[in-house]
Amino acid sequence: MDSAKNMAYRQLSSVVNPSISTNFEPPTIINGSQFNRTTLSDNFQKQEQFFERIATLSTSEQKSYGYSVSDLINYCTYMGERCDLSNDFESFYNPLHGNCYVYNSGWNDSKQIVTATREGPKNGLEMVVNIDQMDYVKQAGSLAGIRVVILDQNQMPFPEDEGVSVGPGQLTYISLQRHEINRLGSPYGSCTEQLFDPFTSAYSAFYNVQYRAKGCEYTCYQKKIMHECGCIDFSYLNITALMENINADNMSLCQSGNFEQG
Incomplete structure (x- = not known):
């Protein structure tokens, strides 16, 4: 290097390795979970x-x-x-x-x-x-x-x-075929032609990209976490700038081992 x-x-x-220990605590059992995440x-x-x-x-x-x-x-x-x-x-x-x-x-x-x-x-x-x-x-x-x-x-x-x-040290070829699906809107369904909608997908606002279902799911998930838990899931896009009635200064990152936030 x-x-x-x-x-x-x-x-x-x-x-990554601060001198002060973070005392990571394993989460307790979640009510209704199918397995015990105690270890x-x-x-x-x-x-x-x-x-x-x-x-x-x-x-x-x-x-x-x-x-x-x-x-x-x-x-x-x-x-x-x-x-x-x-x-x-x-x-x-x-x-x-x-x-x-x-x-x-x-x-x-x-x-x-x-x-x-x-x-x-x-x-x-x-x-x-x-x-x-x-x-x-x-x-x-x-x-x-x-x-x-x-x-x-x-x-x-x-x-x-x-x-x-x-993987490293490999020669890789990727070939593809394109299949295009066009979904009908009203009165046949609820699809819309509005491709750039920051309300349904925050990625449209930050990156000027078209709507994708995955981006909508991630946006909805982050909104739900922020409202219910009062924190931001670091695995997803930080959308505090787009949220109304949210004080970004009081919004901390969610702790993976803390199931009592919010």
Whole structure:
């Protein structure tokens, strides 16, 4: 590691492993649960503590600990033409995966969407990705590699729930076919043509992406947690800026072992 990465790693280690113990308490039995969560594994506790601490940092601090697109991608072409890493990729921060990068996203109206004119592995997107496994923080998980999600333009990826994992030292080909489904609105159903609705999906407000059912589910879940428990689930998007009658200053992060919040 170079000096800059060494410094960032030491800073991150101080965040992950503070000198003061956090006294993580295993949760008590939940009424109505189908199993007794009285004993949590050490790995689970460490991962929860890690992500909870990272969630307390500002967005800029969180991104600074992750890889930049130039550090992550060593080589990139689309239909044989070199990618412009600084302009061809949009980025977002995922609470579980860190810095994520989207090629040909359609999120920025000023950037032209590229299309493929021929099929085959040489006529699509080719990348060589730097895994740099030696720099991994073990508290973040035991897996190495990258997560690849393929979507249409103007849509938000959710790599924790979809996509494929690509391990280090592997040559991987991904081919796909597109199936388009058009759902009818009134009077045949309740579907709407309003694709950008921050009320039903906070991701539309933050990233200018179209409505997706998964984004709506995550938004509704976070709203429910904030109203019922008075805290923010760090695994999902922080939507306090969009919530009415919510004092963001009084809203803390939910503690994974505390089932009595709120």
